[in-house]
Each structure stands twice: as C-alpha cells, then as structure tokens.
Amino acid sequence: MSGVKCHIGQDVEKQGSKLPKKWNDPNKIPTDRTMVVGGAAGARDSLDGPGCQLKKRRQRYVEKDGKCNVHHGNVRETYRYLTDIFTTLVDLKWRFNLLVFTLVYTTTWVFFGLIWWLIAYLRGDLDHAGDRDWTPCVDNLNGFVSAFLFSIETETTIGYGYRVITEKCPEGIVLLLVQAILGSIVNAFMVGCMFVKISQPKKRAETLMFSQNAVISMRDNKLCLMFRVGDLRNSHIVEASIRAKLIRSKQTKEGEFIPLNQTDINVGFDTGDDRLFLVSPLIICHEFNESSPFWEISQEQLAREEFEIVVILEGMVEATGMTCQARSSYLDSEVLWGERFTPVLSLEEGFYEVDYDTFHHTYPTPTPTCSARELSELAKKGEAIPLPPLSPPASVSDTPNPQSPRDRWEEGAGQEEGEEENVSNGDVKKMDTEYE
Structure with missing residues (x-):
C-alpha cells in the first residue's frame, strides 16, 4: 500500500x-x-x-454524499443509450425530462392535427365550411387550429362534443384508430417514465447517515476498523446490508499497474453481521486478520498510505418496496487511529433515544501502534500488548471517579420512576465535553 x-x-x-x-x-x-x-x-x-x-x-473516487466521481469520456457507441430509451429518459435531469415530456406530447398533437387538417383539405371540407348540405369528415373543423384542437381532444379523450367525426369518412376512422392506439402508447411510456423518476429512492438515501470518520481501535483484543451508520427516518430499511471496498492502486508481480483497484473488506459477510437491523445507529466493524488488506498496517505506516474506503448500504424502502442504495467514502486521512465512537443511545423513560448531535464524535482510547500481524506474533509468544500512554483530557481529570459507559448505562436503567436525572449510554453530554 x-x-x-x-x-x-x-x-x-x-x-x-x-x-x-x-x-x-x-x-x-x-x-x-x-x-x-x-x-x-x-x-x-x-x-x-x-x-x-x-x-x-x-x-476522491466516491464523494461523501455518495456521488461517484467518475466521468465517461470518448464514448463512441452512443446508440446504446437509444436502445434503452426508457432508462435514458429516467436518468435525465428533471429540466430535460420535463422538456422531453412536453415536446413528445406537443409533437404528437401537432402531427395528428396536421393530418386531420390535410384530410379536410383534400376532401374539400374547408371550402364548404358552413354548408349544411355538405357532410364533412369532422364537423366544425374549418382550419388548422380547429384540427389541432380536435387532435388534442382525440388523444386525451376530452370530448367536448363540438367537433366530432362523421361516419362517412373512412380515412378519418382509420386515423382515429391509429391516433387512439399511438396516444395510449405515448401516455403509458411518458407517464410511466415520470412515475418511475418521481418514485426513485434516491432521496431516501439522503436520510441514511455515515460517520464523517472511520476509526481504528481494539475490540475484543483485536485491531478493528470501524465506522457508524444510522437512519434518520422512523420507517425502516428492509433487508439492509452493508459492504465495503478498498480503493487502492496496485502493481502486480508482472509489473502491470492497476489504477484504483477494488479489494473487498469483510464487514461480517461470513458471520451474517453485514445484515443490519437498522433501527438505531450501528457501528460496523472490520477485523484485522490475515485475510484483511490492513493486516500489516501500523499507525506509522497508515500516515504514509494512500487509499480510499468506499462503504455501500443497500436495502428496500419499507414504504415503496424499491431498492435503495446509500454510499460514502473515507480517505486515509479520515481514518483515525486510536479513537472510538461516542455512544449515542440512551435509556429514557419507557423507550430508547438516539442523540444525533454526537453521531460523528469520537474519543481517544489506548490502542497499540503496531500492526495486527505484530500483535498476533506477540500473542503467540505470550508477551503483553504494548499500549501507548494516553493522557486524559483536563475535563476528565476534574472528575474524581469517572464512570465507564457500561456503569452509566446500568445506572440509567436502574433509576426509579420520578427521578429527574436520566443517565445515557456513556453519558453522551459529558463525553462530548470530555473528548471534543
């Protein structure tokens, strides 16, 4: 790396x-x-x-808001976009989509209006306008404007009743059938396109949050890479799953240079931990083991690395059943060594409350500066894990006996009804002042 x-x-x-x-x-x-x-x-x-x-x-390869920072250039086979015209229209920006929507309907109305006017002109209906003894193809059609209005009435099935087709005009009957069928196809295509664009779950992804930084610290005596995800809505993401990719250029043993190579980061695929029940914010953990790309990374080496971690959260929107995907990324400078996320979940009177003010907050924790491989070798030798000295913040030293997050959680759970103080998991407010 x-x-x-x-x-x-x-x-x-x-x-x-x-x-x-x-x-x-x-x-x-x-x-x-x-x-x-x-x-x-x-x-x-x-x-x-x-x-x-x-x-x-x-x-960045992927921006913090999930936008992929890749532009396609020199695309010569542009006809491929037209072979999937429906997806092409859905992917257009709203201003272009509305423009196409308006032009398609206006063009069909004008086109069929021109044909209605041409039929009336060839039959001589325009020369006998107002002649009660003459049976025209379309009653009260005396010019292109009236033919255009009749085309709109026919395709939209408005039916004002002023201009109607007569039974003595076989070419008009055939044109009426053609316009009715083509009009139904246009309506199904354009209305379907607009419906899909409106119901796209892209905006739902904006209420899915990722922590601003990822952290590396010890968990169960193993170095782990962690980041936090959360959902701001009460309607849940069904079948939510998380995955992560390491974006890093590499050079093969044969000398081939692969720019922005993608390597999978295991965030619980083998144990099922990648399947999330995202009711409250969760901390996603990647363990540094022998199959991890961070197996030989130490704190000193991390400062010299260049990589990007892309995280992808997928699931179905509970309200619509459509698949939603939210993305974010962490550069190597956004990975904090020796930090841990501040707890955001507190136990209230009869429910749990999430404090999103501290969603992105972290605090320092004793963490070895060596790599996971070196820690494994020390564990095999039975040697103690070296931990760097951690000087507590001034606000912590002012407290005689600061409680651990677990003690504060149990104290909050054991409070009797009627007490004013409600202690949270990790005492969220106090942790903010201690470690900000």
Missing part, C-alpha cells in the same frame, strides 16, 4: 483537466492514486524535495 504522498495538481477535475489517455505521456505523472497533471519540470522535481510542500487535496 505504498504510495507517493505529495503530488502536484492532484485534483485534476477541479483544475479542468481530463484524465490522460496514455500512461507514457511525458506531461502526466502516474501515481498510486490517479493520474495528475505534472505542469512544469520544476514542479515535478519538487516531488522529491524535502517536506513536499506542494501537496494538493486528494481526489
């Missing part, structure tokens, strides 16, 4: 530059993260300088 930490012009999209088409471009510099614009030769030389002072912001 080694990579160059200092780059020039890393944020290529913000600079308006496109990703290069060739790796051997002399003006482009391949890195473990992506391809970046090199600029002048002096700028490239500064990469090897002491301190790397010109480091730019890292480019």
Whole structure:
C-alpha cells in the first residue's frame, strides 16, 4: 500500500483537466492514486524535495454524499443509450425530462392535427365550411387550429362534443384508430417514465447517515476498523446490508499497474453481521486478520498510505418496496487511529433515544501502534500488548471517579420512576465535553 504522498495538481477535475489517455505521456505523472497533471519540470522535481510542500487535496473516487466521481469520456457507441430509451429518459435531469415530456406530447398533437387538417383539405371540407348540405369528415373543423384542437381532444379523450367525426369518412376512422392506439402508447411510456423518476429512492438515501470518520481501535483484543451508520427516518430499511471496498492502486508481480483497484473488506459477510437491523445507529466493524488488506498496517505506516474506503448500504424502502442504495467514502486521512465512537443511545423513560448531535464524535482510547500481524506474533509468544500512554483530557481529570459507559448505562436503567436525572449510554453530554 505504498504510495507517493505529495503530488502536484492532484485534483485534476477541479483544475479542468481530463484524465490522460496514455500512461507514457511525458506531461502526466502516474501515481498510486490517479493520474495528475505534472505542469512544469520544476514542479515535478519538487516531488522529491524535502517536506513536499506542494501537496494538493486528494481526489476522491466516491464523494461523501455518495456521488461517484467518475466521468465517461470518448464514448463512441452512443446508440446504446437509444436502445434503452426508457432508462435514458429516467436518468435525465428533471429540466430535460420535463422538456422531453412536453415536446413528445406537443409533437404528437401537432402531427395528428396536421393530418386531420390535410384530410379536410383534400376532401374539400374547408371550402364548404358552413354548408349544411355538405357532410364533412369532422364537423366544425374549418382550419388548422380547429384540427389541432380536435387532435388534442382525440388523444386525451376530452370530448367536448363540438367537433366530432362523421361516419362517412373512412380515412378519418382509420386515423382515429391509429391516433387512439399511438396516444395510449405515448401516455403509458411518458407517464410511466415520470412515475418511475418521481418514485426513485434516491432521496431516501439522503436520510441514511455515515460517520464523517472511520476509526481504528481494539475490540475484543483485536485491531478493528470501524465506522457508524444510522437512519434518520422512523420507517425502516428492509433487508439492509452493508459492504465495503478498498480503493487502492496496485502493481502486480508482472509489473502491470492497476489504477484504483477494488479489494473487498469483510464487514461480517461470513458471520451474517453485514445484515443490519437498522433501527438505531450501528457501528460496523472490520477485523484485522490475515485475510484483511490492513493486516500489516501500523499507525506509522497508515500516515504514509494512500487509499480510499468506499462503504455501500443497500436495502428496500419499507414504504415503496424499491431498492435503495446509500454510499460514502473515507480517505486515509479520515481514518483515525486510536479513537472510538461516542455512544449515542440512551435509556429514557419507557423507550430508547438516539442523540444525533454526537453521531460523528469520537474519543481517544489506548490502542497499540503496531500492526495486527505484530500483535498476533506477540500473542503467540505470550508477551503483553504494548499500549501507548494516553493522557486524559483536563475535563476528565476534574472528575474524581469517572464512570465507564457500561456503569452509566446500568445506572440509567436502574433509576426509579420520578427521578429527574436520566443517565445515557456513556453519558453522551459529558463525553462530548470530555473528548471534543
């Protein structure tokens, strides 16, 4: 997981530059993260300088809000979009979707209105307008405007009763059948497209929360990577599941460079812990074992790594039954070593309450600085796990005997009815002041 930490012009999209088409471009510099614009030769030389002072912001593969930061360029087979025109219309932005919706109906009305007017013109109905002895194809059709209005009435089945087709016009009857059938197809297609677009569960994903940072700390004597997820709505996500991917460039033994390679991170697939009952916020845990990509990562090495962890939460919306997906990501700089999430669940009078003010809060906890592999070797030798000294915050030292989260939870559960104080899991408010 080694990579160059200092780059020039890393944020290529913000600079308006496109990703290069060739790796051997002399003006482009391949890195473990992506391809970046090199600029002048002096700028490239500064990469090897002491301190790397010109480091730019890292480019994300997936934004914090779940948007995938990948643009497709040089797509020559654009006809493929037309083969799936329904999905193409649903994926359009609302302003373009409404424009297409309006144009489709207006075009069909004008097209059939022109044909109705052409029939009346060829039959001579326009020359005998107002002649009661003449039987026209369509009563009271005396111009293109009236033909256009009759086309709208026919396709929308409004039926005002002023303009009606007569039985002595076989070509008009055939056109009426064609317009009725095609009009039904257009209605089914466009209304179905609008319904699917309106009922898309994308907005439901915005009420699914991910913690701003991921943490690494000890859990059951093992190093673990953890992040928190939560649902703001009372309607639950049915069959919710979580998975995570490690996005990191790699080079194979044969010398092949694979940019942004995806590696699966086990968050409970073998034990079923990836299936979530997301009623209250949950902490998702990845254990550092021999199959973990973080098996040999220590705190010191983490500071030199370049990677991105993409987390994906999927499930069905309880109200509609449609599948919903929420995404977020954590850069290596957003992974905190030696931290633990502040508890957010408190025991109230007859119910549990979630305090989302502390959803993203963490506090320091004693954590070994060595890798999980080294911890495993120490455990096999029977040696004690080395823990770095942790100086408590000043607010903690002011408290003579600070209670643990478990003690505070049990104290809150044991309170008698009528007491004013209600102690939460971990005393949420006190933990905020201690470890913010």
